[in-house]
Amino acid sequence: MALALKLFLFSLLLPLCYCADPIAHYCAQRFTSSQIQANINQVISDLTTKASVGGFATTSSGKENNTIYGLAQCRGDVSADDCSACLASAAKQFPVTCPKQADARLWYDYCFVRYDTDNFIGQSDTGFVTILYNVNNATDPVAFDNAVSKIMAKVNAEAVSPGSNSLGREKTKFTQYVTLYALAQCTRDLQPLQCAQCLSTTLQWFPIYCSHRQGCQVLYSSCKVRYEIYPFYFPLDGETGNPAKDYITKTLHPH
Structure with missing residues (x-):
């Protein structure tokens, strides 16, 4: 009480x-x-x-x-x-x-x-994953997926770089009217190599659930990645979206 x-x-x-x-x-x-x-x-x-x-x-x-x-x-x-x-x-x-x-x-x-009850501190945990993906597809899916791959590589590299506090954020122009925003983060108890391995594991789900999608995020206990076509991290440079309305959630227990 x-x-x-x-x-x-x-x-x-x-x-x-x-x-x-x-x-x-x-x-x-x-x-x-x-x-x-x-x-x-x-x-x-x-x-x-x-x-x-x-x-x-x-x-x-x-x-x-x-x-x-x-x-x-x-x-x-x-x-x-x-x-x-x-x-x-x-x-x-x-x-x-x-x-x-x-x-x-x-x-x-x-x-x-x-x-x-188990001491998980300092251990990378990718045994449980939740994936949230937008129900809407990009208008130029192949080019969009290529842009997603490039920006995710940037944020993942930034998250494991010294002084980043295990956080990576990037944005890039996809078209004149569409900007792609991305974020990657590990829990700060992980070593850089552990963080890199966790973030790399998130990408295995992209071809299955995130291809062509206007937004997607993968959540592990030790790291997470996300991209959107609207600003969702701070400082904001425009109106945010409403993930709850347009997203489907998948929860998996991979072995």
């Missing part, structure tokens, strides 16, 4: 952001232990506080088999206020989306938060 009240009061002080509902989630490992629940509560509280400051945090709580490990990261381009609001939304959402689950992950547009 104390944690729930703390998070509620904290959320009242935060600005509104587009983070009320997660765009993807994963829940596993049902438990009944009150100690595990207490450790989860502590991890969520720590992550909400610490990641609000620098946009990234890892933590743990408990001993031996009851230990819970956690990670939170905001998208590297969002403001501190939007980051804090997104983390607060995730903290409130976990008991609703993943009740009594010791392995839980929530993806939002602005942030990603997870906790687990």
Whole structure:
């Protein structure tokens, strides 16, 4: 109750952001232990506080088999206020989306938060993936896919470069009237090689789900990539789109 009240009061002080509902989630490992629940509560509280400051945090709580490990990261381009609001939304959402689950992950547009009984910190995780793709096709699909390949190569390279904070952003003119925007990001606990490998793995889904699509994003627990024909990252240079209206979501558990 104390944690729930703390998070509620904290959320009242935060600005509104587009983070009320997660765009993807994963829940596993049902438990009944009150100690595990207490450790989860502590991890969520720590992550909400610490990641609000620098946009990234890892933590743990408990001993031996009851230990819970956690990670939170905001998208590297969002403001501190939007980051804090997104983390607060995730903290409130976990008991609703993943009740009594010791392995839980929530993806939002602005942030990603997870906790687990296994120590996943510093390990690349590509065992679960969610893909969101636009239902509309590009008018010149072959040329468009070539442009997507080029810009994704740029943002992926930028995300693993020194000083990038594991974030890559690029935009390029596709036609006189269409600009292509792209973003790539890894969780900041990964080494550059791990980040590069994770981002490379996202591209395997492009021929299957993203070909010709006006927008697409691939979400792993350790990295994500996205492109659109409207500005979606900050600083914005025009009107944003509405992904929820025009997108189909696929959730896969590849082995």
